[in-house]
Amino acid sequence: MCSTNATDFLRALPKCEHHIHIEGTLEPKMLFALAERHNITLDSSMYSTIPALEERYRNFANLDDFLAYFNKAMDVLLDEEDFAALAFAYMQRVHADGLVHAEIFFDPQAHTGRGVALSVVVNGLKKGLKQGELEFGISTELIMCFVKHLPVESALEAVAEMKPFVEKGDVIGLGADSSEKNNPPSKFAAVYSLARELHFPRLTMHSGEEGPADWVRQTVFDLGINRVDHGFHAADDEKLLEELARRETFLTLCPLSNVRLQVTPEGVHQSPIPLLLEKGVKFSLNSDDPAYFGGYILDNYLAVHAAFNFPKPTWRRIAQNGIDGSWCSDARKAELSERLEAVMQQWEGKEI
Numbered sequence: 001m002c003s004t005n006a007t008d009f010l011r012a013l014p015k016c017e018h019h020i021h022i023e024g025t026l027e028p029k030m031l032f033a034l035a036e037r038h039n040i041t042l043d044s045s046m047y048s049t050i051p052a053l054e055e056r057y058r059n060f061a062n063l064d065d066f067l068a069y070f071n072k073a074m075d076v077l078l079d080e081e082d083f084a085a086l087a088f089a090y091m092q093r094v095h096a097d098g099l100v101h102a103e104i105f106f107d108p109q110a111h112t113g114r115g116v117a118l119s120v121v122v123n124g125l126k127k128g129l130k131q132g133e134l135e136f137g138i139s140t141e142l143i144m145c146f147v148k149h150l151p152v153e154s155a156l157e158a159v160a161e162m163k164p165f166v167e168k169g170d171v172i173g174l175g176a177d178s179s180e181k182n183n184p185p186s187k188f189a190a191v192y193s194l195a196r197e198l199h200f201p202r203l204t205m206h207s208g209e210e211g212p213a214d215w216v217r218q219t220v221f222d223l224g225i226n227r228v229d230h231g232f233h234a235a236d237d238e239k240l241l242e243e244l245a246r247r248e249t250f251l252t253l254c255p256l257s258n259v260r261l262q263v264t265p266e267g268v269h270q271s272p273i274p275l276l277l278e279k280g281v282k283f284s285l286n287s288d289d290p291a292y293f294g295g296y297i298l299d300n301y302l303a304v305h306a307a308f309n310f311p312k313p314t315w316r317r318i319a320q321n322g323i324d325g326s327w328c329s330d331a332r333k334a335e336l337s338e339r340l341e342a343v344m345q346q347w348e349g350k351e352i
């Protein structure tokens with residue numbers, strides 16, 4: 001548990017989120033409501049009641065167990081309005097947490113594979129995000145992820161299909177998510193080569209969530225990707241950490257996700273966050289799939305504070321690194337840095 005002061009301070013910190021799957025914000029309540037709206041009969045062996053589903057979400061055995069639910073739930077997302085509502089609900093929720101900038105993943109193959117047009121997905125998401133930006137002043141970007149469980153050819157097609165949306169600036173980058181088991185980063189080198197050819201401005205990849213430190217090494221050294229989503233197991237290799245610090249590789253950590261997916265089964269205190277700070281590896285704190293993992297962005301900050309009780313200067317450093325590591329304009333970064341400075345001044349001399 002965190003004190004009221006710590007909660008207020010962490011809420012006030014201008015926070016940036018770089019690892020959030022929009023499909024992972026589909027709350028059970030919205031899932032059931034959309035199923036009803038579209039006359040979809042949910043599979044009763046997975047979806048009986050909202051409380052039963054919430055309870056099931058507390059008991060994931062591993063990443064693949066979670067992915068079965070994550071991928072099934074999306075069946076209720078069908079039209080532009082659904083995607084817009086999903087994106088706007090996320091913006092509304094994180095505004096209350098003090099989020100100021102979000103870089104948001106989505107899985108185009110998971111939708112086009114069900115017959116939903118790519119334009120429906122991107123235009124719907126953009127609509128919801130734009131409404132949220134206007135109402136709450138949160139800046140956002142979209143990053144497509146290809147899914148590692150489908151063939152490389154499918155990922156190549158998905159990247160090629162995204163080209164017009166990248167040219168318009170609607171999508172700024174490529175990531176990779178889904179099942180890590182048996183899917184080393186090197187398998188996907190051609191997908192990133194194509195993204196570079198098509199001038200995707202930004203590249204990232206889920207790596208080292210369940211996979212070993214060596215796969216983080218492959219991601220950064222062999223594929224030349226300098227942002228790593230999770231990157232958790234890099235912490236098993238101190239030499240690698242030193243190299244990541246030297247290269248200013250940015251890790252997007254997800255503390256509550258790691259607990260729910262049994263990466264840190266006993267709690268956030270098992271996270272290597274203090275070691276990363278000591279080694280100078282830059283990272284942000286993120287919610288990953290908040291509807292499934294028991295918390296949005298502030299809950300993740302609070303869980304880290306409950307585990308490590310960091311002093312204010314450490315929190316300032318984490319927040320500043322989150323701003324500096326963002327894929328927004330320098331002007332936006334300067335604005336957010338000023339906001340951080342103002343919050344630190346307000347809190348000067350106060351205990352957290």
Ligand code: HPA
Pocket residue numbers: 021024063070177178179206209257288289
């Ligand atoms: O944490 C994750 N890892 C891999 N794939 C995912 N898809 C949604 N969340 C995740």
Ligand SMILES: [Zn+2]
Pocket residue numbers: 019021177206229288
């Ligand atoms: Zn993720």
